[in-house]
Amino acid sequence: MAPPGDDGEIVQSLVGLDEVSRPIHNQRILEARVTFWCAIALLASGSLLLIFGALGGTSELRVAKAATGALLNVIGTFVLRLYKNVNAKLDRFRRDRDAMHMILQIADEHARDRAIQEFSKYLQDEKVSWWRRLLRR
Secondary structure, three states, X not given: XXXXXXXXXXXXXXXXXXXXXXXXXXXXXXXXXXXXXXXXXXXXHHHHHHHHHHHOOOHHHHHHHHHHHHHHHHHHHHHHHHHHHHHHHHHHHHHHHHHHHHHOOOOOHHHHHHHHHHHHHHHOXXXXXXXXXXXXX
């Protein structure tokens, strides 16, 4: 459904943007899947190493297994946070794209212009450093 008025150029550029951004979107989906399964594998193997480290072997071997298991759990936790970050970017991308499609459906030219201005203000929110995103502060 094309929006009313002479917004053909905007609609065409938005369709072109969807086509250009599709490979990026697909790459982010792949990143989300890989990070999720890596986090699960690291957490599971770390937990198994902790359990087997507590059950058997010499004292030196127990300590080594426990330390390795704890390290794998810590790394798995960071990978899980990375997964959450990638998933949040995917959600924001979808939300922004859908919002722009809805804005273009507004029939009144002035209301559509105001909605585009408000949306552009929303898109210009401040950048958060990678360290804060990692720590979720």
